[in-house]
Amino acid sequence: MEATRQAIEFFLNGKPRQMEVSPHSTVLELLRGPLALPGTKEGCAEGDCGACTVVIGEKKKKNESENIFSYRAVTSCLMLAPQLDGKHLLTIEGLAEGEHLHPIQQAILDDHATQCGFCTPGVVMSLLALFLDNPQPSQEDLLAALEGNLCRCTGYVAIKSAGEHLRTDWLLEKIKAKDLRPAYLEEVEKILGAEKEKKVLSIREGEKSFHAPRTAAQLRHLLSISDSKLLNGGTDITVAIKKHGAPIRNLIDLTSIEGMSEVRIGCEEVVIGGAATLRKVAREVEGVLPVLSEAIGKMASHQVRTLGTLAGNLANASPISDTAPLLLALGAVLHLEGPDGSRKVPLSEFYRGYKQIDLGKEEWISEIRLPLSGEKFHHFEKVSKRRALDIATVNGAISLTLDDRRILAAKVAFGGVAAVPFLAEKTSASLLGREWNLETVEFASTVALEEMRPIGDVRGSSTYRKDLIEGILIKHFLACVEEKGWEQ
């Protein structure tokens, strides 16, 4: 293998840094430890509270003549420090210039949006990412940007109104870009934009390592020489390592591989790169598969979706994944790469048992392909205790080809009802040729309850899950009625 680098190079609040970091340490640990910047807070260390939110800036396009920089809020407890390589890390300490508060900080003060103040740095950084990333944020964008920041004091009212004041002032250009963008951004963007390809990052410390290959060939090589775990977003693996002491030694980060993060929309299919983040997928497919954008919008929080990837979510094989049932219903096909070339696996054959998937030790998901055939009705439902930042009790998706009300083709899938995300083939078949009405829903429910025997756990009893299977089928139907404007 070619020469590698041990130290990461990144920008911190406008200043270049080069340093060695522990391969499995998080950005949060780096900030509060070696970097001595304790303004970023630790509230849960698993991406659920948003107190540790920071902003990551990076070059979006490799095109030398035209660089676009993207800024995203991430929970620094879920991002590994080595992943900072080549990026710009912005923290609460990097906003005010001397005694001059940043407009977001000023708005939080003016609107009385800080009480105990522990969540405040995270809130400020979430808002910063919103405005750096989105020149025309809607009210919904604002709410989405804030939903990953938990606050126990304010009831969010003042935080939301501070955000709304900023948003309107921004749209009316009362706040100028030069006030909102920290002064050092331009310089950093210039430097990062001009940056040439660097040696591959490969960090070792004792038995642990972190590698960030740039090409599929490098990845293939790395997989062939070590027993490694793929880091594809890492929002689950980081928690597994940090909280549950998962015995993982070598990590290979997929997100630096060229082209792997792209999403291409064709006439007949959508091709999603194996390292495309959930946020990216949601944005790119909004026009052709809005149901997928909506489903992703109900997952975790904004600052987790900017880290997590769609392929990572599928490969994590959680029986209650929010994307898997929908992708099952949509007929997704995975393209896998490995030592012996590539192969295709329909998602419905990918899951083999609890946390068991059809993916060899040296294989990875290079693409997810979703067919875009004809006029179909798609719908996704998720039932959880809280709208955002929550794992579902049961979720479900449907894809129907309809001739008026007659069902010509059907795929129904559920999560949270079996050891794996479940394509309910018998239930799907029971719909064929029938009129799509309440009677059919009732019939399908009886088939579904024969086909699925959910267990009870902390998120819901077996009985309740059965109720939800029925409830979700009815919701699918009513959503269809609404979408098609049918009389009931």
Add this chain to the structure above:
Amino acid sequence: MDSKGNSEKKKDLTCVGKSVRRVDGWPKVLGKAKYTADHSFEGMLFAAVKRADFPHARIKSIDVEGAQLPGVEAIMLEEDIPGNPRFGALNPHQPVIISDIVRYLGDGIALVAAKSEKIAREAAKRIVVSYEELPGLFDPREARKSELSIHPEGNEIVHHVLRKGEVSEGFAAADVVLERDYQTQFQEHAYLEPEAAVAVPQPDGGITVYGSMQHPFSTRRVVARVLGLPLAKVRVIQGELGGGFGGKDESSSIVCARAALLALKTGKPVKLVNTREESFVESYKRHPYYLHYKVGAKKDGTLTAMEIEIVADGGAYASMSTFVTWRSVVQATGPYTVPNVKTDVYAYHTNNTYTGAFRGFGSPQIVYASESLMDELAAELKISPAEIRKKNFYQQGGETATGQTLKHVVSLEPALDAVLAELNKKPLEQNANPVFSRGRGFACSYRGVALGAEGVDATGAVVNLLEDGSAIVSTGVAENGQGLRTVFSQIVSEELGIPLEKIVFLDCDTSSIADGGPSVASRCTIMGGNAVRHACLQLKERLNLSEQPDLQKAIKATLNAGKSLYAFGWHNAPKVSWDEHTGQGDAYFTYVYACQGVEVEVNNQTGETKVLRAVAAHDVGMALNPQQVELQIYGGVTMGAGYGLTEEVILEKGVTKNPNFNGYHIPDSRMIGEIVPIIIENPDAAGPFGAKTIGEPTCELLAPAIANAILQATGARVRTIPATPARVLHAMQKEGAPA
């Protein structure tokens, strides 16, 4: 307190009554506010705790051999504690670490200090404890009957009674008698900042502890006791507090005492920070209550009798159970005149996580039950929920269940009317989608202000006026994020005529001010505010401002006359009384009144419930800073929504199944559509500028309002909270409601 002082009209005030910005907001938005875990000292060690592996077991041996890793500097067991290893405000039986019997999974067994947090945690993991497992008790109703005793003194922590009139006569006179059971859950405070402490040994053999705690003086008491040091050698400084809500008392004292033990032993600064999971498992929760209500009423709604029995889960240690349940016994009937009342409130030990103080302090449980009951009774009598309440509301000059005559303005009816007017501005519109049903509901409460007959209620404040007209203020009650620094600064500014920018508020430091009691019971504004005012009034007298209104000249003249401009104000609460055999007396020196209403939307297929709109009317006496009052309302209403809908620590045989925010759901920013705050002002003679209380009443009302609204939406009554989707759906199926 001079009663003149309370009659000021708001319009004559320059600073009090205005929505000034937080005086401590600046460092918070900059990320520079120093929370305890942000402190760092040269040569500092990091600590970790080995906790129990069983909820109830006898420790046979503790093997620390494997924990002696490179970098480990101290391992401590109970036998290494120089002072008294047990503490507790009422029953000093709670261990800092323990070597004989563990009584819940949060019990600490050994402490480790090491060069890094990683090493400390790894070492703690390698401590091997062998146990003889003991049968556990996990339900207080079982603990009540059980032969098995968790503590030598038995399972019963307390039994409060209240007897008024003769209930049998009351029920005989009733046209309708209704009996209902309700149940509430373990609720976690979920302050965003987990508990933390940094202890720094001092050259004189004493110790300084920076900690994330609500009550620096309680912490000092525990640390001194455990270390065997005189109180004077223990200096406790409150770090910027990342939320408390009643939860940072014993939980924080324990963390501070552990850090202090290790610091004293190693002679080095020691930092101890709980992870979120440790915080969930170790820290006390809100008491689950099992409530049985029997109520009698005439056909017209007039209440004739109430018989109430409540069993509370006190968990492993006594903590504040006695006080928490005392507030319940006082207020259990709700704000209604009932001639015959018989109330029994019990708390029992179990091997669950112990329970203690939590915003509301024994009221959210009984308000949930009694306000659900009032709606159930109204339905039974076929009169409206508003009518039945108005018929029975406490009145000024009337008598409470404890026999106390209410001499102040009782604003229950205005609060209810204000909420209904706001809520019903628009008629209830159903969602066009038949999956959803909407409904409205409300709840009313009264609440005793401050500690009441729980104990001595007094506090102090120092105002140190300097020669240039600036001032340094410190108080015996502590900033918990609620805005105390701001409101007290406003009082100083008002009284002395100095601008807020010239007032500096000191962090609470136990070595620089008198013990002012805990920052609990929503007592800070009314008690601390009065103390600040006393200090200012002393200064005004010395400055002779009535004759020399120019402050600068007055300062000069006073200093030239050799007088000090350093004043200490002390405030004693008005007298209260309590007869523990009858439950009669003037329980609190004054009360606040409130009503909250809500509109919800229930998904008939899944039971998911959304809060579309909440309206909250609170009589606060007087709003010293209306914006801060509104913030308390927003925060309390939201916390109340969590209590009513999503929050529940799930304990199975003593094991916490959801010890982080992925399984424990505090409300997020989307949970409530809109909150409308309504401030009602009836200045009270007992408060500074007429102010009373706002912190706690805000979070005790939304859960029953939601339950009442769910009933209106679906026809189903949820008698156990939180009203999770599964519970709502189950209730709907039971009632045969439209599904």
